[in-house]
Amino acid sequence: MSVYLGDLIDGGTHDFTFTTVRDTGLPTVLAGTPVLSVYKDNNLTQTTIGPTLTVDHDGVVGLNHVRLVLTDAFYVADTDYSVVITTGTVNSVSVVGYVVAQFSISNRMPNVNVAEWLDTAPATPTVAGVPEVDITHQGGGAIPAPAVTGVPDVNPTHWADGAIPAQGITGVPEVDVTHFVAGLVPTPATTGIPDVNVQEWLDTIVTAVTAGRPDVNVAAIDNVTNAAAVLSAWLNEGIVGTADAGGSTTTIVDAALTEIDDIHNYKAVLLTSGTDAGSIRLITNFVAASDTLTFTPPVSTAIGAGVTFVLIPLLGNVDVQSWLGVLTGAAAVNALIAGRVDSSVGAMAANVITAAAINAAAITAAKFAAGAIDANAIAAAAIVAATFATDALDAAALATDAVNEIARAINPQTNTALSDITFEMYDSTNHNPATGLTVAGERSIDGGAYAAVSGAIAEISDGTYQFDAANADMNGAMIVFRFTAATADDTFVHVRTAA
Secondary structure (H helix, E strand, O other): OOEEEEEEOOOOEEEEEEEOEOOOOOEOOEEEEEEEEEEEOOOOOEEOOOEEEEOOHHHOOOEEEEEEEOOOOOOOOOEEEEEEEEEEEEOOEEOOOOEEEEEEEOOOOOOOOOOOEOOEOOOOOOOOOOOOOOOOEEOOEEOOOOOEOOEOOOOOOEEOOEEOOOOOEOOEOOOOOOEEOOEEOOOOOEOOEOOOOOOEEOOEEOOOOEOOEOOOOOOOEOOEOOHHHHHHHHHHOOEEEEOOOOOOOOEEEOOOOOOOOOOOOOOEEEEOOOOOOOOEEEEEEEEOOOOEEEEEOOOOOOOOOOOEEEEEOOOOOOOOOOOOOOOOOOOOOOOOEOOEOOOOOOOOOOOOOOOOOOOOOOOOHHHOOOOOOOHHHOOOOOOOHHHOOOOOOOOOOOOHHHHHHHHHHHOOEOOOOEEEEEEEOEEOOOOOEOOOOOOEEEEEEOOOOOEEOOOEEEEEEOOEEEEEEOHHHHOOOEEEEEEEOOOEOOEEEEEEOEO
């Protein structure tokens, strides 16, 4: 006989038992690898998901336990189900088809359609099938209309049987913490702001050089691991001072500053104590006579006696007014050219200035301004034999490049056009200067065969002619020009070039 489990809820877990007996009525083990299947309604659809069978439950022969889990999609509301043995034997006799249990899921509850409540028709719900509830009273008292429609106001007056005091700000409950982890919280120094006494940080005792201020040892700034070291070195380059009386919101007076005027201009001043401690300002003037630094922009409080500060050099242009740390009374560094410090070299290591040490073309005619090295620019008797040491200007003393530079300064350039080469043509009969000739030109380059020139030839006057040599006419170290005319002697002009 099967068991009716009732009208169950989808997704639940249920347990039931059934007994298997032989033909004599004796409880007998369910054998033959038994299987339970669940059928839905009158369909042939079945599943083995859901029931878990345990035969001879608790060691009792014939007592079978079933745990039925209804979470699979097979189990839905408004449906009837049967649990059937689909594999198994009792005393070697098949019991396939034996129904052991029946149940339904939400299929025995009658639908209720509420048309009236206390003789009053309910309002149509906003969501179909979901009745709306409009609460107007609680514990016999009327509930006030909420500030936001649909969101009930909650006005707690008691907490743990104690009255809640009126809050300082309407609508914001006050919290008065008197204990923390079973310990009494002391009265704060400032009302409403709890005191925090940090004694350890990451299991390390916190130290404080100044009472109430924990020491901070910064190893990195903005993920730059050496930034703190650079900042420390920068601060250590500064001058530490203590202000005297007489300062203002834009000045510091310190008699210990004995340097010359303007020596501290455009440095930064970092105030390390006083009301404006931590402020950094730009120094715009230093007057030695009054030991006064002027800075901008102003600070909030006049700099009085005892305020400490650091003068820090800024990166950028440096106005050198002393050398080797000589400050007080030091003469300004000379400068023949503004922005360039003169240097008087007393000694120089051997071979410091050689041809190899000078860049190619570092000293050429083009590097000198017009007239920079002419007779007027050189003092009288500046270049005489007595000025030079013995053999100072001999072949061995002049590097190859130096000789080449001199050659380039004297001779025309190789493969470079040369204008205004003048020559005379003479009559082949009386050998007087010949005028009105049509002159042809040839050139031999470095001993090669003569070829027609590329440049133009023109007559000046009185038998004198002019030739403008083109680049191709000058493309060699030794050029021989030959000029000819029908009734005149040939004229030759020799030109040596410099590379």
